Amino acid sequence: MDETIAVVMAAGKGTRMKSSKSKLVHKIYGKELVKRVVETAQKAGVHEIIAVVGYLKEQVMDVLKDTVTYVEQKEMLGTGHAIMQVIPNLKGRKGRILILNGDVPIIRTETLKNLLNESIEKKQYATILTAIYDNPKGYGRIIRDELGNVKEIVEEKDASEKQKQIQEINAGIYCFDIEELILALEKLTPNNAQGEYYLTDVIKIMNEKGLKTGAVVVEDNTEILGVNDREQLQMLTEVLKVRINKEHLKNGVTIEDINNTYIYDDVEIGMDTVIHPNTIIKEGVKIGENCEIGPNAYIREECNLANNVKVGSFVEIKKADIGEKTKVPHLSYMGDCKIGKGTNIGCGAITCNYDGTLKSKTIIGDNAFVGSNVNFVAPVNIGDNTFVAAGSTITEDVAADSLAIARERQTNKEGWKRRL
């Protein structure tokens, strides 16, 4: 059977991060760099992922758990050496293998699919992802012949002055034929300026054998940027933020300020929804059509908002299922709750969902009116068409169509101030 396998190189040291943690477990938008790469590969349709680990491998394994198979590279003798460690896992298998970098975290699924498709359609034994850089210094250069066929990759340190002028660089991401990759890896030698086993030499080895190789130029150069220090980590976070926000714009969502809106991965937002500035929406949240969110809203994990919902300023919600036309307009915390349709939650209302040990649920029905500054001490169930008076601390269930008041009566002492 033809398989599609991916290898993620995750053995590197990452000294420039100035961190006690492996660079690969630093996060972009709440997700570790290496996990982001693994998930992108999964979405591109690979059957199995192998991670080459080394430096601080326990940390990487703690993040990836059993989503990948692990291979250890004990000494860092070059990218070719890293992939040689995988040979025992590849022997006897047929198909294609994607080589990815654990520290190149914002590569897109579509790009990996394009690379795979190109290699299949053009029947190539090696397909390299490349980019055109104004300043290609430091990267491996793509050497092509007069007809434009890829011949080899020459590393900066081994390149002639003329080769250094080439602006097409190797992104370090490839698709190979499994069987031919194994044969080529077995021929690698460290006879080069850095004394390393270069994975890039595989291209020349394959060409000399008469095997067809090729390249795909990446559409967006920012995709192949790597993370070596905190400044690059911050820069990639910015790039990812704007990329995701623009995707939502394309789908018919209004985002007033794309630089100050933070939408994590795999969020669904319906048409005509408006997102005001300083809103944070966590991974996997679902928001319907024509909703209004923010400014300064914090929509955390496992929230599901139907159409025409309003979640306004300084509102934090978590594990909240909110029905159509319901409004939570200001200064609320609604966590572990289910709220029906057409309900209004007053300013400052909160769910007291946590007693220090257990998280409990608040259920509020349809067409309820919750006054300002109400506390719902969960677990509690508020029926349809109820009215909860402002300032109430609700500890008991409220039946449908009822009024609930749970607060101290006010006492006015006349003349009290004059007598002082």
Ligand code: UD1
């Ligand atoms: C490599 C490419 C270069 C390309 C560049 C893109 C080679 C020889 N050169 O160069 O053509 O332009 O990437 O960024 O492949 N790694 C290991 N074990 C090792 C060595 C490296 O796991 O023994 C990992 C590193 O942690 C890193 C990746 O492989 O994630 C790339 O290694 P790096 O040393 O950064 O390669 P470059 O010299 O940048």
Ligand code: CA
């Ligand atoms: Ca590098």
